[in-house]
Amino acid sequence: MPEDVLLAGALREILPGAALEETALPATPAIRLLLLEAGYPQGELSPEAVRRVMENPLYWVFCWASGQVLARLLLDQPQWVRGRRVLDFGCGSGVVAIAAALAGAREVIACDIDPLALAATRSNARRNRVDIALSDDFYRVSGEIDLIIVADVLYDRANLEWLDRFTARADKVLIADSRVKDFRHPRYRQIARHTSCTLPDLDESAEFRDVRIYLAG
Numbered sequence: 001m002p003e004d005v006l007l008a009g010a011l012r013e014i015l016p017g018a019a020l021e022e023t024a025l026p027a028t029p030a031i032r033l034l035l036l037e038a039g040y041p042q043g044e045l046s047p048e049a050v051r052r053v054m055e056n057p058l059y060w061v062f063c064w065a066s067g068q069v070l071a072r073l074l075l076d077q078p079q080w081v082r083g084r085r086v087l088d089f090g091c092g093s094g095v096v097a098i099a100a101a102l103a104g105a106r107e108v109i110a111c112d113i114d115p116l117a118l119a120a121t122r123s124n125a126r127r128n129r130v131d132i133a134l135s136d137d138f139y140r141v142s143g144e145i146d147l148i149i150v151a152d153v154l155y156d157r158a159n160l161e162w163l164d165r166f167t168a169r170a171d172k173v174l175i176a177d178s179r180v181k182d183f184r185h186p187r188y189r190q191i192a193r194h195t196s197c198t199l200p201d202l203d204e205s206a207e208f209r210d211v212r213i214y215l216a217g
Helices: 002-014 047-055 067-077 094-104 115-125 157-169
Strands: 021-023 032-036 083-088 107-111 133-135 145-153 170-178 188-195 210-216
Touching: 002 021, 002 032, 002 047, 002 115, 021 107, 047 094, 067 094, 067 145, 067 170, 067 188, 083 094, 083 157, 094 107, 094 115, 094 145, 107 115, 115 133, 145 157, 157 170, 157 210
Parallel strands: 083 107, 083 145, 107 133, 145 170
Antiparallel strands: 021 032, 170 210, 188 210
């Protein structure tokens, strides 16, 4: 796969010695993703490596806890997406977009500003034998969107501004998040809560394993 070579090279530029491996997700074993190898790193990262990661966040080499939970929800309750046109905002590795496609969405559009995340999503979609359209600009996606799905994008409180943009664009929005504990918005209500973890496991505290799902619409 051309994307796999691109992704492996990009990872090594940021973290020399790191590699990608195909991983089956415990919560959704039907989905396999190309992720950072579970054994990396063996010791603390050097200050230079930390700087490179801060400047080039590698969101796509992980399957974040909220992404796993939302993907599981869509597979267990395919009525959320079946026959619908769905947009996955901040797609990262593409796990939620892939789950939507497997659950019977009419069309899935994966959106991310990171070209490597889009390459990872394309690679992972091919790995799971689903078709997913890609976009690097939320505002350039034309046509009606039935559902927007969002996982793990509220790590920066500035991103809370997107909550209103989502509801202005689609009648229904599903958000999975483990970062904002005082989530309050008049258009969103909590509909589920699950415990999960990021893969590879970052040994995060319990609060970041507590994933809540919110619905607007």
